[in-house]
Amino acid sequence: MSFIPDIRLFSCHYTSQQSCAHEGKELQELGFPENVRLTRVPCTGKLEVATLLKAFEDGADGVYVVGCPTDGCHNVEGSQRAAKRVAAVRDALQELDVEPERVNMYHLPRGLHPQFVDAANEMNQRIEKIGPSPF
């Protein structure tokens, strides 16, 4: 059964700045899925495990984080911290007997580029395949 997943993306200001310029028009033209809701944060290192879990409580079927490359984070270690928290959420989902693939971390360079859209499509396809959230 196909369904339209509710996907939440948390991205750092720097990685998504150009992608979101002009109200995200260019992003749409590149095929960014409409069902991916983007929340921009000053730095992904600011994201808490609880913030990602709250997204699931709020009805998300999948959650992912896009931050700077590990060796080129604007805030030095911000995206590495985010990756650790994403890993903690994966472990927690596993403990709840829920597919850990529902949460993922991407490290992407700044600017409007196809990988930003590819990541969204990859998550979208992945969650379509896994199915709706059990929560």
Added chain:
Amino acid sequence: MIVAERKPLAEILEMVKDCKKILVLACRGCVTVCSAGGEREAEILGSLIRLGMKKNGRTAEVFEGSLVRQCDREYVDAIDQWKGQYDAIVSTACGVGVNFIANLRPADNVFPALNTTFLAVRPSRASRANSVPAAVTVFSI
């Protein structure tokens, strides 16, 4: 100094499966330092209990609070601020805190969320300055 770690989630969910109003109670003492049971961890646990119960087809009101310490009477009295709002307390303090609350409040359901894994003291400041491991009293449990 006490070190602890969270119990497996399935174990915690089993303890609270029939509860309807759950207070996840953090301790701002030792377990905050070892990142096992402070306010941040209690917030995460609260979220996981809500998700776990929902997945198991149960509903409960889960909220979080914290005490300065759970091993001191003067701080434990602060639980009164949530009077009537819970039918169970899930404590993220070490075993000392959980048992102290359970002793002081026999009418309350108090459940432990952590396994206490280690405790140790340094007998004197001098040994600390010299970092003499032999002078450290260690209890491993």
